Amino acid sequence: MNKKERLEELFKEFPGIGPRQAKRFVYFLLWKSPNYIQELSKSISEIKQGVRRCQECNRYFDQSESNNNLCNICSNKSRENGQILILEKNPDFENIEKMNIWGGKYFLIGKNLKITEKDPQSKINLFSLIKKIKEEKIKEVTFALSLNPEGELTMDWIKEQLLPLIKDYDFKITELGRGISLGTEVEYTDKITIEAALNNRK
Ligand SMILES: [Zn+2]
Incomplete structure (x- = not known):
């Protein structure tokens, strides 16, 4: 599998994305500027920072919303x-x-x-x-x-x-x-x- 095919495989795991769309994404990225690619990779690698998963309801919430492991809804009496x-x-x-x-x-x-x-x-x-x-x-x-x-x-x-x-x-x-x-x-x-x-x- 070459690098293009590998990226296609990764995109295919996204919800609602089939092989044809995955291929379109790959060619879209090839066409974009190195700056865009860099910005995108950086955003992806940082996506989990500052985000928590609530221990009770499982939803993802922003760390600023609540300072424990429960989201603001689960901790709201x-x-x-x-x-x-x-x-x-x-x-x-x-x-x-x-x-x-x-x-x-x-x-x-x-x-x-x-x-x-x-x-x-x-x-x-x-x-x-x-x-x-x-x-x-x-x-x-x-x-x-x-x-x-x-x-x-x-x-x-x-x-x-x-x-x-x-x-x-x-x-x-x-x-x-x-x-x-x-x-x-x-x-x-x-x-x-x-x-x-x-x-x-x-
Ligand atoms: Zn919760």
């Missing part, structure tokens, strides 16, 4: 209303949080399971979610995963893990209302649709 919204990823969180329609907490799984996934346990870590259910008074866990086969599979698998806990910890599991034509991606869904889907959760 007024958000402890017994409700947790399960989302796939940070952009989904950012989209919903800016709408001001959710007063509870969040739990991000990171990435939905692939249809071919044989070992979900190794891909999704539910430890902090289960801990929260056991230690805090959680009344409701709501799924807001994207409505595509991966999202459905992921929701079914997590539900299976949570169901045995219901008899001891008395909480309900709900999901966004299905009558609404929620876009395939929570990240791009507008406020009216998300709000209606939340109000119609069951």
